[in-house]
Amino acid sequence: MDAKTMDTETMIALCKEHTFYSWAAQGSVDPLPVARAEGSYLYTPDGQKILDFNSQLMCVNIGHSHPKVLAAMKAAIDEHLLYVYPGTATEARARVGALLAEMAPGDLNTFFFTSAAPRPMRTRSGPPASTPGARRSSPATARTTAAPT
């Protein structure tokens, strides 16, 4: 089944039926349908243009689908070295480590690479932000919760 040819209602229904959403009671999830993202905008499958005023989770700092990065990612795929075990030396590892050492101030010169942003448990500070799409239930009863950082 091609997602691009799937109608929006079916896409939303299957996402809700077979996938699990974070920070939400599943029954109240109202996901934002997105087909494409470029520059400062998201585009729904029906063509609505949505200005991204939060860089998603404060993370898409260079904007969506930057052409230079997309070209580099395509070229990287053609190099046929997507994954090797952590005990290896690769050119990308060498270059990113050296570049971060150059960019970071002071003597921050050694970098350990992980797979994602951390998700610390958070106490008392409450549930995460409600997006226009996802609603939560019973926030006042949430005593200990994790939040996106």
Place this chain on the structure above:
Amino acid sequence: MPYDYSFGATDAERTEQNLRYLEEVIMCEGPQTIAAMIIEPVTGTNGVLPPPAGYLQGLKRLLDRHGILLICDEVMAGFGRTGKLFAFEHGDIVPDIVTMAKGLTSAYVPLGAMGLSDRVAAHFDKNVFWGGLTYNAHNFALQTALAVLGVMQEEKLVERAAAMEPMMRAEMERLAARHRSIRTHRCLGLFGIMEVQKNRRGEPIAPYNGSHPAMNQLAKFLRDNGLFTFVRWHTFMCNPPLTISEDELREGFAILDRGLEITDAAFED
């Protein structure tokens, strides 16, 4: 700040009182029991809260005195968001350890990193680092990071975030002048937030962990009118991509401008 138990009236007082309080906690727990302290140099999700002037330097000195490492969590505030590569640079400190993710690849693929100072790294020259993960130093993620960092340097996006700050602040001030429901606002680089009040006494329209029908309506209005952002408690976020154009930034605040009529209508006088 939304709910402001006061450590003082000025930055100097707040810094001094906070650090005095922290030192009492450290002495109570015993400094020898504390390996490190982790902070967000600008607290993010809880309300874009920069520390008072002098706090980061004082904190680093205090922790150094007690042999406690300082870890700065730059996952959200790092990679240009605040107009510096790392937010701790606003405080003229260098932490012992820094964590990062998000902006490192602009989230095009998942990648996080921990940066170590030479002193911490040297400890592991002879001591085993008892940790690891299957996707450690994932090559495709690193190839992507290299391209993203290249774009950040070529397009001077850290400097750009700093240069756009006055425009974002001006837009926030314009909205605050037009809407009585705006309580306060702040931004550092393109890390911004606006707070909504329900009356002239400046009470937030919704409490911590709570909501208000007008804020829910505002969230729906923004979605229906083509603006994605976080609306939570009595606040909404203004954290666009660092590449946002001036016209796009104005477009975003124009949508917010119309949306705030909803919270103005809920204002209680």
